[in-house]
Amino acid sequence: MSAGSFYYSLCFQSLFLFCITLILLVPFASFTATIITRNSVQNERDEVALTAFKSKIVYDPQGVLSSWNESRHFCEWEGIKCGRRHRRVTVVHLTSKGLSGSLSPYLGNLSFLRKLILYNNSIQGEIPREFGRLFRLKSLSLFNNSFIGEIPANLSHCSRLKILSIGHNKLVGKIPPEFVSLHKLKELGLHRNNLTGGIPHILGNLTSLEVISISYNAFGGNIPDSLGRLRKLWFLSLSANNLMGTVPPSLYNLSLLSTFSVSQNQLHGVLPSNLGLTLPNLQSFLISFNLFSGSIPISLSNASKVELVDMSVNYLSGKLSIDFGGMQHLVKVMVHTNNLGSGEIDEMKFINSLANCSNLGTLSIAANRIRGVLPNSIANLSTKLQYLELAENQLYGSISPVIGNLVSLNILDMFKNQFTGTIPIEIGKLQNLHVMSLGNNQLSGEIPVSLGNLSLLTKLNLQNNKLSGVIPSSLGNLKQLSLLNLSQNDLSGTIPEQIFNMPFLSISLNFAQNHLIGSIPSTIGSLKILSEFDVSDNNLSGKIPNEISLCSNLEYLYLEGNFFHGAIPQSLSPLRGIRQLDLSRNNLSGQIPKFLETLPLEKLNLSFNGFEGEVPMKGIFTNASAISIVGNDIKLCGGIAKLQLPKCLNNDPKKDKVSSLFKILIPTASVVLGLIMISSFIFCWLKKRGKEQVFESLLEKSLLKVSYEMLLKGTDGFSPTHFVGAGSIGSVYKGILDQNGAIIAVKVLNLQHQGASKSFMAECKALRNIRHRNIVKVITSCSSIDFQGNDFKAIVYEFMVNGSLENCSIGVKGTIGYAAPEYGLGNEISTNGDVYSFGILLLEIVTRKKPTDVMFKGDFNLHSFARMALLDRVMDIVDPMLINEEIVATNHRMRQALYDSREECLISMVRIGVACSVESPQDRMNISRVVHELQSVRKLLLQPTTGLNVQRRQ
Incomplete structure (x- = not known):
């Protein structure tokens, strides 16, 4: 090609x-x-x-x-x-x-x-x-x-x-x-x-x-x-x-x-005998508050991964024969409020197998029929054990001194059993104890002085035993105590004054049904938040102390069955919260005071005293079924018809003459006094009106009338060089008024911001009536139209040369421990900083630990302490006094319902506190979210518990 x-x-x-x-x-x-x-x-x-x-x-x-x-x-x-x-x-x-x-x-x-x-x-x-x-x-x-x-x-x-x-x-x-x-x-x-x-x-x-x-x-x-x-x-x-x-x-x-988890339903039936074999991966088994019956399967011993067992408040029965030895992850065992018990003498033998459960924190077998002695092997339980609840069973024998080995205990509840012997002094070693209830047993001997070492104790209940001797003054060391109940014992001697030096004693102080002598110390006035004081059925004497009136929160006062004498002191009239007052079976005398009509009493017992004179007819005295005045001889008269008392008669001729004279003098004096008062009123009104007219005239003259044009000129057209700062709904400029050369601060409202107009009206209204040296003086206001035809609103203040608060907190802005970390770096005050402080405060309330506690060192602080607990042990760090309010329900089932509700609320509060106090400001929970969360907590806490009945003396 x-x-x-x-x-x-x-x-x-x-x-x-x-x-x-x-x-x-x-x-x-x-x-x-x-x-x-x-x-x-x-x-x-x-x-x-x-x-x-x-x-x-x-x-x-x-x-x-x-x-x-x-x-x-x-x-x-x-x-x-x-x-x-x-x-x-x-x-x-x-x-x-x-x-x-x-x-x-x-x-x-x-x-x-x-x-x-x-x-x-x-x-x-x-x-x-x-x-x-x-x-x-x-x-x-x-x-x-x-x-x-x-x-x-x-x-x-x-x-x-x-x-x-x-x-x-x-x-x-x-x-x-x-x-x-x-x-x-x-x-x-x-x-x-x-x-x-x-x-x-x-x-x-x-x-x-x-x-x-x-x-x-x-x-x-x-x-x-x-x-x-x-x-x-x-x-x-x-x-x-x-x-x-x-x-x-x-x-x-x-x-x-x-x-x-199937708790809080109405399910019934028995648990399968092979439960622990068919569910080998079980960690949480929760069936509380149902109607389950039958025995607890022995096969549960094979569920070696179990951490939480809650079968409380059911109708389970039989012997608790589970061998817990293989459950090394066990944290909680709650089988209270059932019908457990077989009557055999070794029903507490299961305690031996719990020795291998090194993580055990809660053991609650209360409100059952379990019989037997408390074995010495209880000393081998986990050193992490915080809640030991054995109440309302048929346990007997003495409380072994080895119980002092459970050094982490927060709650020790042995209420309503058949324990005998003395309270071991070794209990004084339980330095973390918050609640101790040994009431309704047959304990004898003296109250150990060593109980005064339990400085964290908030509730001590030793009622209805056979305790003797005097009340040890060392109990005055329990500064955190909110409830002390030593009633129904054989205690003697006087009430130690040290008892009244407990500032948090708020629920009850009860020494009823003992053999106490002497008078009520005047230092009772220190118990300003006490709700109930009961010394009934003792041998106390003297007069009712005036200082009781200082107990401003008092609702229940029981002094009956003693040798108090004299009149009911007028000083009790400030007790505006009192609901029940029992002064019966004493040697009180005089007239029934009129001030009792004004108190919000629901029950009043004055029977078997020496009262005389007219019975009041208002307030509590209008309800014959709410008061008792029997046994006051025949010296009382008057009152409502249902009391069937004789009418009050006046047979003294001298008194009749005096009465007639008063009938003449009182109306005459009233007329004269009325004329004097009316004349004085008219004179003062005329004088004041004259001053007000002068003031109003001066005020009208003092308020400058300014226009948009005047403010525009005085601030050089609202120039950036005159800009002072910005607020949530407006900006502030420095300016000068032409009329008098006054230096002013002009707050120009951004009317596009929602609520700005309302804010303008509210601020004008408020500042018009307020005068204070720490509040910037308002000169005038301006509501006009700008040169573009838009609405214009501004408030004119006297200019303060010292600037704002933000430019004054040198150094860290806040209290150590509560101030946000960024303040230490010189950052300005911010909402996020306030949220941090709130979070720390919330954690302090729940845990009762201050951010400056000696336990917090280096990077370990209150926030990290609470954050780590959020995983699975929040209740380990919560202040036990927040979850163990002394409530006696119709049965243990109802009591547990309230306990569970509080526990969930406290967990939520810790979570909120942790979310608010994280180190990074932008990661903290928003305050509106905080409010939303706390409202949910409040709603949960206030949910009614069906059948719950808080027991009060009626």
Whole structure:
């Protein structure tokens, strides 16, 4: 082939390849352009959805959404994550930010969204049905907000959903039956809502489920047997749901279960004998407050991973024969308030096996029928044991001195048994003891002086024993004591004055039914917060001390059955909280004082004394069934008809003459006095009116009238050089008034800010009437129109050259331990700093440990102390006096209900305190969230306990 032909052929082939390439590339380029255009549109769609979400948030205290603006791509906004390929939103994660508002339905357009996590906020409204379009969604976490309405059935379209956590809201209605299609669901969290309609059997079809947490609702009905098909389930919590019937046997065969909780329902039946064999992974077994009967299975001994066993408040019976030796992780054993006991003499033998449980912190077998002696092996229990509750059983014998080895004990409750012998002096070694109740036994001998060493003791109950001797003055060392009950013993001697030097004695001081002599020391007036004082049925004498009136919180005062004499002192009239007063069976005399009519008494007993004269007819005296005045001979008269007393007669002629004279003189004197008073009033009114007119005239003259133009000129057009600072609703400028050359501060309100107009009116109204040397003087105000036709409002103050408080706290701004860490670096005062201080204070209240305690050194402080306890031992650090209020319920079952409620509240308070006191200011819980959380705590604490009856002396 010639060179020309070859060249021609090569050109033709190149041209052919170019054409082919062009033909192929044109549609590809068109396709690529289409994809780019589509992605651009979808990206814009994501941005619109996020912007719509932001618009529905009305309160953002931490400013987390301030980054959501056009200055950066939406994938870089705080809390947002996008995919690498398509730059589409895949995660929205904004937890514990204090956000308030509602959720925009436009979030349903985030078609690539895999996780929507907004827990621990204050978001309200309904969960948008549009979320059903999020077909790629795997995790929806909205728990601990304020959502209302029903659970959207559309969520069943989210077929890839693995986690649905919407507990701790206000949702109502049923679990949608459409959820049967959520085959990939692993975690279902619906606890603490108002859901009803029973637990649907369709949950048994969701075989991927690992966690079911639906406690504290109102489902009702039975536990469906279909749940026994969930072979992957390891967490099951159905507590507090009004459930009835029995537990399906199939549930006891879920071998992966580690948490089994059905407490606070109405379930009945017996526990399977092979319980510990079929549930080998069990860690928490919670069936309290139900109707279970039968014996506790011995096979539970095989559950070697168990940490918490709570079978309290049921009808379990028989001998407690579990060998706890293999349960080395055991922390709590609570079987109180049952019918346990067989009558055998070795029923306390199980104590021996607990010696291997080195983590045991609570052992409660109270309110059963367990009989036997307290073995010496109790000394081998864990040194971590804090709660030992043996009350209301049939235990007998002496209390062994080895009990002094349990040095970590906070609560020692042996109330209402048959213990004999003396109180061992070794109890004085229990330096961490907060509550000791040995009442209603048969203990004898003297009260050990060593009890005065228990400096943390808040409650001491030794009532109804056979204790003798004097009350040891060393008890005055118990400065934390809030209750002291030594009643119904054989104590003698006088009441030591040291007893009245306990500043926290608030619940009760009870020495009734002993053989005490002498008078009530005047130092009783030191007990300013005492609620009940009972020294009835002793041999006390003297007069009722006037100092009792200083006990301003006193509600119950029982002095009956002594040898008190004299009149009822007038000084008792300030007792404005008194409800029950019993002064019967004494040697009191004189008239019944009129001030008793004004006190809020519910019961008054004055019987068997020497009172005389007229019985009052108002207040408590109008209710014949609430008072008792029998046994006062025949010297009383008058009163209401139901008392059937004779009328008060006046037979003294001299008194009749005096009475007649008074009938003449009193009206005459009244008229004269009235004329004098009226004349004085008119004179003073005229004089005052004249002064007020002069003052008002001067005030009108003193208030300058200023216009917008004058203020604009005086501040050089509100120039930045005159700018002083900014507040929450406006800005402050320094200026000069032309009229008098006065230097002023002008507060210009930002009327776009919500509530600014109201603030203007309120501030004007308040400052118009306030005069104080520490409050900046208001010169005048201005409500006008600016040169653009907009409303203008400003307040004009006298300018203070010293600046604001923020420019004055040199050094650390706050008390050591309570001040936020950033203040030590010179940071300005901030709301976050206040939140830190509040968190520390809250932790101090709950733990009773100051941030400056000697135990806190280096990086170990009160915050870290509480944070570490949050994992699983909050109640180990809580001040026991907060959870052991002396309450006697109709039975132990009711008492435990209140105890559990308080425990949950205290755990929540520690969590709030820790969240508020983290080191990083921006990570601290928002104060609005704090309020929301504390309101939830308060609601929980105030929940009524059915049948609870706090016992008071009637």
